[in-house]
Amino acid sequence: METAQVWIGGTWRAAETTGEFQAENPSTGDKLPRKFPVSAWKDCDAALTAAVEASHELERVSPENIARFLESYAGEIEKAADALARAAHEETGLAIKPRLRDVELPRTTDQLRQAAQAARDGSWRRVTIDKERNLRSCLGPVGPVVVFGPNNFPFAYNAVSGGDFAGAIAAGNPVIAKAHPLHPYTSLLMAGCAFEAMKASALPKATVQMIYHVDPETGLRLVSDARAGATAFTGSRAAGLTLKRAADAAGKPVYLEMSSLNPVVFLPEGLRQNAQKWALELADSCTAGSGQFCTRPNLVFLFAGDAAETFLHEVAAAFQGREPHALLAASVQERLGESIDALRSAGAEVATGATALPGPGYRYANTLLRVPGEIFLSKPEEFMREAFGNEVLAVTVTTERQLLDALGHLEGNLTASVYSAAPGSSASWGADEALYEKVAPALRRKAGRFLNDKMPTGVAVSPAMNHGGPYPATGHPGFTAVGFPAAITRFTALRCYDHVREDRLPEWLREDRV
């Protein structure tokens, strides 16, 4: 079988390679047959040059034509839905139905269509006009955007089809997609849909380009090249921080979604009333998709006592009663095991799980760990370790002070949740309310999205969503990776027009808007 081609400068062609690779089926552990190239710098260089040209041409393309491309792309994805779902299942182990075919794929096409709508209505531009001073400003494209996709959402976060892609294109930027090397064939099929949509579009031919894999140094060179406008990355903290250093040093905006513990606090009176119900909610949130969501709870806090024991017993029972799905890759299984071992070494006890499951494929037992608040507080850094997969660590505190001290140690997160008793649900619901007043402020600043009585998994594509948060959850606390038009603004620069003649202004600045 021939090595797959890269999509550079408007055409599919053989890559300039430093090597090649094959993906694996994580449900079976078998190597998949297709060969994909590891691109050398020459491919990146060619893509950057073509992207700069496309970037200039895109300035003259109407928003309507950008919108039509995104919509037509969504249509092509729908036509190829079954093949895409099969490929993604084969490469990631995620279920074809409902997950890939009926949830993630519609979400992906919805994102493309929402981005198209924002491109068309210009809501992302933040047009501001000062007639008196003849001063006008709006956001405009930032230049070629390099997108690094993660493995846990092979469609919705794919570098060539996900939210970063849609946002960058909507603002009039070309995208250089660096596909995730664990699902290259899915990315190839997806890019094929984009290629079809491009053919019928009015966009410059290098508006979309894709490579599969690069050496780490080549990746750093790519994001810090003078021709790059900005970078979007979703993945591990280690890889994200390395890219951040390179992009920061070059003065290039970089948007990273890196890691998050997504703390959940269960207040005592509510827990007394709802131990079973909440336990099931937590178990659902931690086992869906084998827990491989950026917003899965890693760390939950509750007060030691009977209700906590009931709750933990129920979570453990639910964990034991569910057959774990395959993890995304051998490396995910390995790192999950390492993290769980590290948490155990620090002093966490195993309530259930904590063992890799026998093959074929890469699975790990649903794992509930627990640790008393005083031990957590003795070395919080060791317990605040993300374990990517179907795991959760419960911290049982004995005093309010312990809880608040523990929360004080948290770093930036994508989400933070508080569960508490419903108003009037018991004589002592007010006790939760009083505690909430202390817990909520401690959590609010440490998370992009703050929830009440709800698990953080499930990220609606809404204008009011924030899928972002303070460092190290992301690289900047002011931006969201999900939700239009806000997610688009990551890939923009502020442009002011001072005393510019009317006929030379972009169309959207000509009419009075203020």
Add this chain to the structure above:
Amino acid sequence: METAQVWIGGTWRAAETTGEFQAENPSTGDKLPRKFPVSAWKDCDAALTAAVEASHELERVSPENIARFLESYAGEIEKAADALARAAHEETGLAIKPRLRDVELPRTTDQLRQAAQAARDGSWRRVTIDKERNLRSCLGPVGPVVVFGPNNFPFAYNAVSGGDFAGAIAAGNPVIAKAHPLHPYTSLLMAGCAFEAMKASALPKATVQMIYHVDPETGLRLVSDARAGATAFTGSRAAGLTLKRAADAAGKPVYLEMSSLNPVVFLPEGLRQNAQKWALELADSCTAGSGQFCTRPNLVFLFAGDAAETFLHEVAAAFQGREPHALLAASVQERLGESIDALRSAGAEVATGATALPGPGYRYANTLLRVPGEIFLSKPEEFMREAFGNEVLAVTVTTERQLLDALGHLEGNLTASVYSAAPGSSASWGADEALYEKVAPALRRKAGRFLNDKMPTGVAVSPAMNHGGPYPATGHPGFTAVGFPAAITRFTALRCYDHVREDRLPEWLREDRV
């Protein structure tokens, strides 16, 4: 005379010092009598701890009370206007009238009042409500903001009274002001006004704090401390990049205004018609305030020929006919001389000036340098050097290709301007128009503010202003340091509320806005 006190934790107290310093009168070269402390880390540490506490308390302060403080502060500044103008004149050499007393001081109070208005109306929050999903988002405070003020605007950019200060406070953040060590007494008087306004306000006592000077390592430690929320800096590229490295490594947002060449292109037909008029505009722009503006043109481009010679002759004549004012400091004079020497070494010819003037005080002759396009293109990096002061370098190109190649080398700038013939002003005005179509796109992406037929100095405090631009003019192309509400958003984090109970939401998210 006693060493001045720092303002930390709500009170004036003796600094924990590593040394002390005195400012100088740059008009005379005389040392000024007052002694000011160089703060040790202990002062920064105390300020950070107090700021974190203030930051939490500010979450419960109404926007109205924040607005009132800013307005009351503006009032105090007006009461102290004469003393402030005298002090600033003594420390910076800038003219009392009109500059300090009648231009910069009213601009400063106007900024505080505009920020107050934005705090009150909440326009900076970008409230977004998705009722259907019970999902709400808005911008909120980012935490303690460290502000480093520059020397060229002792009021309007002062760390304790300028635009960064006003923006940070308006969003509900405490400010740790690091005054510029070349105008410490002005900063002390200004902080005195803030102190008066604070006394009558409902704000936490450590909402405003001020120190005068720190060692470089202490400054880096300050911006990268876990307790800091964000940093704003206006000053040299070297200092800015050092702070950026420290803040980036700590994952802290940092907003920098560092350096800009502010290119101006004069198109040939317009120049033929307007050589004298445009020459005077350029001379005015380059000599006002001894050229010590971030938006002063450093680099102008024009086509070689008779019109260019007339233009350059007029600029030189105007430069020679104006008595240079004092520069801000001996160091400014020294660096200006170094930059001009470097430009000459690279091959620029002196049309006029290029010499430091004899004392007392620090002055430099108004300087016009020129260089042919082909020499510029032979080593563009050497000619793209900011010379902070009353200087400008004219590049005379012979072909359109030369011009576009030269513009292609430009880095990010705060501004870029194109002058061209007025429509119908001559039979060949269309030639400028055709050239504009090529020049404008080449400049648009390299500048935050793009102008027609206008000098870039003069930065209106308008919602439509962008005083920002691509790196290395600033650290992020999406933000402006001037203009409300946009400038406020630098000091914010995006906060989403998911399924949060109605009575627990901030007031501004309770009503329906979408």
